[in-house]
Amino acid sequence: MATAISGGRAGPVLHPRVCAVLTALSCVVHLGLAASGHHDAWLAILMIALAAVCIPCTVHIWRHSRVGALHQVTGSALAMVTLHAVLLLGAGGSGHAHGGRPTSNAVDPSGTVALSGSAGLLLVIALEITTALLASTLVARLRRVRAQSL
Template sequence: MTHTLGRARSGGPVLHPRLCAAVVAASSAVHVWLAAQSQHGAWMSALMLVLAAVCLPCALHIWRDSRVAALRRVMACAVSMVALHGLLLLGRGAVGHAHGPGNTVAGTAGDQAGSLLAVIGLELTTALLAATLVARLRASGAAR
């Protein structure tokens, strides 16, 4: 079996890449679900669909053969999402993260802050899973 640069060798970690891929796929599914609800406005819903479309191929590449390039893209996207949601939380406050123009937001500012913190936690977990998988692949010699 031929191995290309950036892919896990047979006998490499299995659970770690599968967990990482599952988290990325779940995050993509959440983006699609939120976009379908249209609570964030048309342009934000379109952006969420684009993000999901970008993330799903990476999840597949991570699931199949732990491609380091896909893991790096996932890390970059996850850290970017942490920064974006952190700015929403800190810059405008949770109340500023309203769901579409003219919509009233159900729930308190604390609920919204909790939701943003949960997203930040999920994205940090995603970045950590991807980063530790890259480290494992490098240590095992599967990635150069």
């Protein structure tokens, strides 16, 4: 286990870095989806708001492994899992709808296969679950390290 001493306290190094990078990746994905124009305005605004909340937490996790930021990231990630699950299940079983119509796997003009709305939502759900898991396990590790240093 990689640890470092910061301000007289030992703590994990790699775990916070991976958590911060994954949180930043989630922010980039949501900003990209918001900018793509494939979603309703309210959903794009919600994705931008999520990124605005999570970007400062990413910095706090990277620099200081702040427990408050980790709790906020965990809560946001779980809220996004819930929202994406509702979108996935609420589209009448046909997957995530864009502009009121279900999407399907298709080949775009560049020759690449575009993911269906359902597959894309499942990937985002997996990303958010992984983010929440990393953040919550980091909180547990930090508590254990701080308890041992007392």
